[in-house]
Amino acid sequence: MKTDFKFSNLLGTVYRQGNLLFTPDGTCLLSPVGNRVTVFDLVHNTSYTLPFAHRTNIDRLDLSPRGNLLLTVDETGRAILTNFHRRIAIHHFSFKSRVSALKFSPSGRHFAVGVGRRLQIWQTPSTPGTETNGEIEFAPFVLHRDSAAHFDTVQSIEWSSDSRFLLSASRDLTARVWSLDAEEGFEPTTLAGHRQGVVAAYFNAEQESIYTVSQDGALFRWEYVTKKDPETDEDIADARWRIVKKDLFMQNDAKVNCAAFHAQSNLLVVGFSNGLFGLYDLPEFNMIHLLSVSQSNIDVVTVNKSGEWLAFGSSKHGQLLVWEWQSESYILKQQGHLDSLNSLVYSPDGQKIVTTADDGKVKVWDVKSGFCIVTFTEHTSGVTACEFAKKGSVLFTASLDGSVRAWDLIRYRNFRTFTAPSRLSFSSLAVDPSGEVVCAGSPDSFDIHVWSVQTGQLLDQLTGHEGPVSSLAFAGDGNHLVSGSWDRTVRIWSIFGRSQTSEPSQLLSDVLSVAFRPDGKQVAASTLDGQLSFWNVADAIQEGNVDGRRDVSGGRKVSDRTTAANAAGTKSFNRITYSADGSCILAAGNSKYICLYDVTTGSMIKKFTVSVNLSLDGTQEFLNSRNLTEAGPRALIDETGEASDKEDRIDRTLPGAKRGDAGARTTRPEVRVTCVDFAPTGRAFCAASTEGLLIYSLDTDFVFDPIDLDITITPSTILATLDAAKASAESNTVDDDNTFLKALIMAFRLNESKFIRAVYEAIPPSDIPHVVRSVPTVYLPRLLRFVALAAEETPHLEFNLLWFESLFSCHGRYFKDNSGTFAPELRAVQRAIDDIRENLKRLTEKNLYDLNYLLSKPILADKKPTSVLLPIAADDVEGGDDEMADADDSEGEGEGEWIGLE
Template sequence: MKTDFKFSNLLGTVYRQGNLLFTPDGTCLLSPVGNRVSVFDLVQNTSYTLPFSHRTNIDRLDLSPRGNLLLTVDETGRAILTNFQRRIAIHHFSFKARVTSLKFSPSGRHFAVGVGRRLQIWQTPSTPGTETNGEIEFAPFVLHRDLAAHFDNVHTIEWSSDSRFLLTASKDLTARVWSLDPEDGFEPTTLAGHRQGVVGAYFNANQDTIYTVSQDGALFRWEYVTKKDPETDEDIAEARWRIVKKDFFLQNDAKVNCAAFHAASNLLVVGFSNGLFGLYDLPEFNMIHLLSVSQSNIDVVTINQSGEWLAMGSSKHGQLLVWEWQSESYILKQQGHLDSMNALVYSPDGQKIVTTAEDGKVKVWDVKSGFCIVTFTEHSSGVTACEFAKKGNVLFTASLDGSIRAWDLIRYRNFRTFTAPSRLSFSSLAVDPSGEVVCAGSPDSFDIHVWSVQTGQLLDQLSGHEGPVSSLAFAADGNHLVSGSWDRTVRIWSIFGRTQTSEPLQLMSDVLSVAFRADGKQVAASTLDGQLSFWNVNDAIQEGAVDGRRDVSGGRKVSDRQTAANAAGTKSFNRITYSADGSCILAAGNSKYICLYDVGTGSLIKKYTVSVNLSLDGTQEFLNSRNLTEAGPRALIDETGEASDKEDRIDRTLPGAKRGDAGARTTRPEVRVMSVDFSPTGRAFCAASTEGLLIYSLDTDFVFDPFDLDITITPSTILETLEAAKTASATNTVDDDNTFLKALIMAFRLNESKLMRAVYEAIPPQDIPHVVRSVPTVYLARLLRFVAHAADETPHLEFNLMWIESLFSCHGRYFKDNSGTFAPELRAVQRAVDDIRENLKRLTEKNLYDLNYLLSKPVLADKKPAATLLALTSGEAEDAEEQMDVADDGEGEWVGLE
């Protein structure tokens, strides 16, 4: 089994804090999710997470106008410069203090950052290795100007369209106008007059007007005018920026949290602390919309370049919205779990992941797109476990509200609810593979409850455990049920046997999790002392054991008085699961590590680090003594009483609460892994952690092929070979040096998708079997994967199907003999063919209904009905109507077509 799993995507969390950002073309939205950046493609309806990560949560991010450089800054002022198109981190830099605002200039030559109350202007670094003025650039970040005039944090920075001037809004109740370089006759200007902090200041399109928005809901319009005497209309003061108009949003006690202005369309968007957002047309201050999108603060709002889409984020509920204000419709509406996730499970086809959490919600995530496709909210308390039936269309969930619910994932509804005779909270769940029986365990009762899925009746209560049942699992054949309990025993039950007897297996500590191997012959158990035990089901003999205490322990909390190696809370596995082939077992617990063990040898194969985010507790191995004060760790000292605003001084915390509370936490969130699960295909696994839903997958795409690439293979030579092959095909000449096969192999060696598609689509259909028959076996996997993607993405239906048919006709036996190697590619082809079949089925059904409808309509009996019907069926309805109007001279008779 391959074990080189790499982090591939982050689901379950769409927004944490910081600012949102549209790409220059307006099709993608960048959102900071903890210490990572997620990119949401709003046109293709997909999402992905950039591979780099910061050491703390990201505060600010911005893209250069060309869209090639991404600058992200975390809470400590550390920045990462990334090549956004290639997703490669170029340079790391530290601004020495927390950055409150960040903005690239429209020219792309500079970027400005607000470091506390200071404004710093830096030169935009060029790509490493390029020459600047004949010299190779050495320092990627060069400071251009450092300006200080504000008395508090800089909230926003805006550039003029010619990149000569800057406009800053600050918490010190003022906005200021700066110049990039010293200019004759220009002095930095202060715009004062607001009574609360300024959250935004903007130039209009002509740069002759400035708009400023403050927290108390005031909008000031500034113009560069002279002061005139109202009686004589003469100038009595020199020209300067003056307030010419004052408007107010009038939202009662709600404050303005954020604002954004689109200069080209004079559109102002304002987000309020009560969850409302308003759209206003300036300079007339006409309100276009006033809508509620959240029950809590709107923390950030931004507009794309065309001014059509608005993006809003709410950190308290983890909401991310993209709204098209002209059509009043949602482009994107996503929200993560409010509280920590408890359990997750892959669907049997590996295309969906179901997560459950303390907030009582059940969410279904699409693996391919990365979006939540449905949310179930029927549970009234935390959902603790979830399992699929074998066919994958029925989902079962267990909750602390005392119910087990069955969900139909085709119609997206709850069709069955199971309850116990007395009020119990359920914490573990197992479903018979046939989907006929569901079992659940409770921390309040020591019995295992068994229900019939068909009737919903309680069939039996299995007694035998002397402590709460912590985990349940069914064997793949459905003959045995295994249960683990805090009474330090694992019991194997024969549910469908004549006698409900169980075989107790005695362990040395409380059992936390149990799992069945795919063949049903072995069961694994994880205990509180960090041991993994493997038992033979038929003989009830222990086959092996793994001591995982030293492997899983790691990470130290800021309040710990002992080292990470001696911390007791991280030395056990809360959840274990077998791989698809049963050769490995994946284990995770209250630690930053996920461990992968080989079952046969009991050896540790690999450790995966969940997070390096220092904003979470338990990620550091060694604590920094500089963060320790006389009052205790600096991170746990409550400094809210020192805040200047009354809202920030109010203490809404619940002491000691870590999850499930409506108030803020008094302690920092801890890095934990609540659940892990392998994909049925064995090519990926997912983990529910404090950061969100992490997906690790095997990298199946070939990025570089060094052993098969030489200096003669370039884009130009590939195109030349392709043209020569076209000429030879047109003239029916045979040239072994210039064939379509050679051009195709050269394109695969270079591995440029555009070139591969150009060569692929240029091959004539009659030559496809000849090309496929001669393809070397080393390129078959790549070709099969490429054809599957082409069938999924391109409109050439028959052409792609001809390639698939030729591949299986010529190399079908080779694929069958090496089915394990080609499994991902074969599944991709199967998925593409299924999609084509479904689309064709829908299309033919629609055409059949259209034809039946047209045949049931009356036509003129003696005025060419066949021609009229032919025109209608070919889609030329308007021409047919005109023909009918001309033919209808009052002599025809209407009849129905039989």
């Protein structure tokens, strides 16, 4: 089994804090999710997470106007400069303090940052390897100007369209106009007059007016005019920026949290603290829309380049919305879980992941697109476990509200609810592979409840445990059920046998999780003392043991008085799962580590670090003594009481609440992994953590992974070989060297998808069997995987099917003999062919309905009765208007022509 898993994507969290950002073409949206950045492609309906990670949560991000450089800054002022197209971190830099505003100039030569009350302008670094003014750049970050005229935090920065001037808005009730360089006759200007902090300031398209928006809901329009005497209309003061109009948003007690302005269309979008947003046409201040998009305050709003799409983010509920205001429709509407994730499970086809959480919601995520497909909200309390039936169309969930529910994932509805005779809360769940029986365990009762799925009746209560049942699992053949309990025993039950008694297998500590090997011959159990025990099902004999205390231990909380190595809470695995082939086991717990073990040898193969985010508790190995004050650790001191606004000082949270409270926390979230699961293909696994739903995969698109590469394999030689093959095909000469095959092999050796696709689509259909027959077997997995991907992404239907036919005709025996090795590729082929079949089925059904409709129409009397008549225009007939005129004269009809389709 391959174990080189790498971080692939982050699901389950769509927005945390900071600002949102559209790409220059307006098709993608960048959202900060903790210490990472997720990109939502709104046109192709996909999402991906950039591979770099900050040490704390991201506060600000911005893209250069060309869209090639991404600058992200975290809570501590540390910045990462990234090549956005290649997804590679170029440079790390620190602004020494928290950054409150960040903006690139329209020219792309400079960017401005608000560091506290200071405004700093920096020169934009060039892409590494390029020359600037004839010299290769050495220092990537060069300070151009540093100004400190504001008296409070800078909240917003905007550039003029010619990149000569800047506007900064601050909490000190003022906005200021700056120039990039010294301008003749220009002096920095202060725009004062607001009664509360200025949220944003903008130039209009002609740069003749300035709009400022304050927190109390006031909009001022400024123009560079002279003051005139109202009676004589003569100038009585010099020209300067003056308020020419004042408008109020009139939202009662709601404050303005954010604003965005689209200068080309004069559209102003304002987000309020009550969840409403307003869309206004300036300068007349006409309200276009006033809608509620969130239950809590809107933290950030932005507009794309064309001004059609508005993006909103709400950090309290983790909501992300993209709204098209002209058609009044949602382009994107996503929300993560409000509380801690409890469990997850892959669907049997590996295309969906189901997550459950303490907020009582069940969410279904699409692995390919990264979006949430559907959310079930019928549970009234935390959902603790979820399992799929074998066919994958039925999902079962267990909850603390005392119910186990069955969901139909075709019609998206709850079709069965199972309850116990007495009121219990369920914490563990197992489903028979045939989908006929569902079992659940409870922390309130020591019995295992067994229901019939078809009738919904309680079939049996398995007694024997002397403590709460913590985990359940069915064998792959459905003959046995294994249960683990806090009474330090593991029991194996024969549900469908005559005798349902079981002998306990005694362990040394409380059992936290159990798992069956896919072949059903071995059981693994994780206990509170950090041990992994492996038991033979047939003989009930322990086959092996792994001590994982040292492996999983790591991370120190702020309040810990002991070191990370001696912390007691991180020394056990709360969830374990076998790989698809049963050779490895994946284990995770209340720690920042996930461990992968080899079952046969008991050795740890690899350790994955879930998060390096210091904003979470339990990620540090060593505590910094400078953060220890007389009142205790600085991170535990509640500093909101010192806020200047009364609303910010009110503490509405429950004392000490960590889970179950939807309000703001008074404690820091702790890093932990509540559940892990392998994909059915074995090429990926996912983990439910505090950060969200992390996916680790062997298939990473942006990894340069050449095979058998030498100095002659370059993009230019591949294209030259392809041109030679095309020339040979056009001249109809016999290609003895099989040049197309040579170009294809060279492209696979370089392993760049762009060149592979160019060669693949250039091969004539008649040459496909000849090329496939000569492909070396070492390249067959890559070729099969590529053709399956091309069948999903490209419109060449028959061309892709010809490749499939040739591959299985020429190498079918080899695929069959190595079906275990080719399992992921064969699944991808099956999925691609199923999609083609479904698309063709829908198309033929539509054509059938269209033809039936046309045949049902009345037929003109002067035409053949077997003809289908369609009106056509004169330009559609070969010969043009002359032939149509002749036809009109011969028929004697004036207005048009009817052509019969025989």
